[in-house]
Amino acid sequence: MKFGNTSIGQFIPGESVIHLLDPRCKMIGTFVLLTALFMAGAPWDFVPWVFLLAAMPRLSRISMRAILRSGRPVLFLVMFTMLLNVFWTPGNEIARLGPLRITEEGIVSAFCMGVRLYFLVVFAAILMMTTSPMAFSDGLERILSPLARLGLPVSEMAMMMTIALRFIPTLFEETDRILKAQMSRGADFESGSMIKRARSFIPVLVPLFVLVFARAENLAVAMESRCYVPGGHRSRMRPLVWEARDTKAMSCMVAFAVFSFLWGMCLPKIASICLDML
Amino acid sequence: MDQVPIFDVKGAVYSYNETGPPALDGVDLTVMPGEWVAVLGANGSGKSTLAKVCNALLVPAQGACFSLGLDTSDPGNAGAVRQGVALVFQNPDDQIVASVVEEDVAFGPENLGLPSGEIERRVDRALELVSLTDLRKRGSYSLSGGQKQRLALAGALALEPKALVLDESTSMLDPDGRRSFLGCLGELNRLGMTILQITHAVEDIMFSGRIVVLGAGRVLWDGRQHGFWDGKYREFGFSEPPELALYRELASRGLIDPLTAPRVDDMLEALCL
Numbered sequence A: 001m002k003f004g005n006t007s008i009g010q011f012i013p014g015e016s017v018i019h020l021l022d023p024r025c026k027m028i029g030t031f032v033l034l035t036a037l038f039m040a041g042a043p044w045d046f047v048p049w050v051f052l053l054a055a056m057p058r059l060s061r062i063s064m065r066a067i068l069r070s071g072r073p074v075l076f077l078v079m080f081t082m083l084l085n086v087f088w089t090p091g092n093e094i095a096r097l098g099p100l101r102i103t104e105e106g107i108v109s110a111f112c113m114g115v116r117l118y119f120l121v122v123f124a125a126i127l128m129m130t131t132s133p134m135a136f137s138d139g140l141e142r143i144l145s146p147l148a149r150l151g152l153p154v155s156e157m158a159m160m161m162t163i164a165l166r167f168i169p170t171l172f173e174e175t176d177r178i179l180k181a182q183m184s185r186g187a188d189f190e191s192g193s194m195i196k197r198a199r200s201f202i203p204v205l206v207p208l209f210v211l212v213f214a215r216a217e218n219l220a221v222a223m224e225s226r227c228y229v230p231g232g233h234r235s236r237m238r239p240l241v242w243e244a245r246d247t248k249a250m251s252c253m254v255a256f257a258v259f260s261f262l263w264g265m266c267l268p269k270i271a272s273i274c275l276d277m278l
Numbered sequence B: 001m002d003q004v005p006i007f008d009v010k011g012a013v014y015s016y017n018e019t020g021p022p023a024l025d026g027v028d029l030t031v032m033p034g035e036w037v038a039v040l041g042a043n044g045s046g047k048s049t050l051a052k053v054c055n056a057l058l059v060p061a062q063g064a065c066f067s068l069g070l071d072t073s074d075p076g077n078a079g080a081v082r083q084g085v086a087l088v089f090q091n092p093d094d095q096i097v098a099s100v101v102e103e104d105v106a107f108g109p110e111n112l113g114l115p116s117g118e119i120e121r122r123v124d125r126a127l128e129l130v131s132l133t134d135l136r137k138r139g140s141y142s143l144s145g146g147q148k149q150r151l152a153l154a155g156a157l158a159l160e161p162k163a164l165v166l167d168e169s170t171s172m173l174d175p176d177g178r179r180s181f182l183g184c185l186g187e188l189n190r191l192g193m194t195i196l197q198i199t200h201a202v203e204d205i206m207f208s209g210r211i212v213v214l215g216a217g218r219v220l221w222d223g224r225q226h227g228f229w230d231g232k233y234r235e236f237g238f239s240e241p242p243e244l245a246l247y248r249e250l251a252s253r254g255l256i257d258p259l260t261a262p263r264v265d266d267m268l269e270a271l272c273l
Helices: A023-037 A043-060 A064-069 A072-088 A104-130 A133-143 A154-184 A194-200 A202-225 A244-277 B047-054 B075-084 B101-111 B116-129 B145-157 B175-190 B202-207 B225-235 B242-252 B264-270
Strands: A093-097 A100-103 B007-014 B024-031 B036-040 B062-067 B085-088 B163-167 B194-199 B210-215 B218-224
Touching (some): A023 A104, A023 A133, A023 A244, A043 A064, A043 A104, A043 A244, A072 A104, A100 A104, A133 A154, A154 A202, A194 A202, B007 B047, B024 B047, B024 B062, B036 B047, B036 B202, B047 B062, B047 B085, B047 B194, B075 B085, B085 B145, B101 B145, B116 B175, B145 B175, B163 B175, B175 B194, B194 B202, B202 B225, B202 B242, B210 B225, B218 B225
Parallel strands (some): B036 B194
Antiparallel strands (some): A093 A100, B007 B024
């Protein structure tokens, strides 16, 4: 048994077109794209998104396998949401499983919801895989900087996010280590009922929590010894500069979002005109 | 002109709680610029507490600590002390903040608010000193244990400190990683860096010029290498490292001066390595 995969959604250093973009451009662009994705309501609305996803390995220099794998942690949630939609959406009944009714609308809705959720996670993962946590926190700090005037500790929040992201692989490794240690002492995490299996994870969670608190304390001391002062002024080795390529990339992302929206609006009409002509 | 000691600890007492014995119980220690001092002691002897006191992370309840001539009990001096006295901890995973090598090295200088050109220069130099330049764009999580410890050292060096305090920084390294790390420290010491090396392993102290033995929060012994190896190490319960056997053999064959300290550098020179 191996706990998780430390590479999922983790920053992969590189020099690709997407890597070189300003983190603010990537974050705002991803937000625009995901908003447009949530407007897709029919299966054919996802066609442009499939093409966009297909272009990602070329633009990010990250393999399609790694990109698709980033959606794996939410597959259970996707399946569960799809099942709920299949059985609980009212409409034209096409089959019946005991008291549960499967409707035509339910199948369409389940497909759309599943694909939407999966794409959401995959595109968010591409953002994380191409943006270092430090750049991500710099970008977030700059985007949220107006809120600092209202007294919100934006720079501390951004630093917390950087550290949280940095420690994800470390915590995965530690959890795996504790799991193996418990298994070597006879712990069984793989058999029995759901409740029994959930209960068997308690001996893993307790040492993990202790370890996380110890790590947090050590890190705080180490950061203090490296002259970090919460809320203090920090300069940057590479200050964020919005360049022409960022404007171009942002234009492309907005144009794609508008196109996908129009595609969803116009495609049914175009299809019906074509059918009428035939 | 008299030199100002890098560390001047005077009768320092520090307790983590009121009921237990103090971690430091009247420690006196003076370290001059350019010295490499190894602080040796068993677990619970107060070594790590002493390291934190020297870095102004802890303030002695009694006595005083002057680091770089600055009183560490004055909170206004904490920034200057931490900039001038860099601390490297036991577990590199606990002190690496960023996910990319060069970003982590830049963390300290960024906290000092330096201009970007100066930060870049310091990062370049620190990475060069620890031979990690080729890995600067790599993810910090993908480094080996030895490389991670060298990254932690680079992060400390980027502050351009006058002294390094190493709190059992070699204890998680394999023999190769340990040798490479200690070699790196040797080079820094030759360049004039003062080193306070906290350790419980006798094989780690062969590079240092002076040894301080700590026990139950007190200084039990303070002297030069040959004095320590002249039977003292047994008194404190330490065993002879293989390097010492080599030293004795070299001395018996007349390849090394038996009156000098058994430093690894001298032994390597005697062996023409």
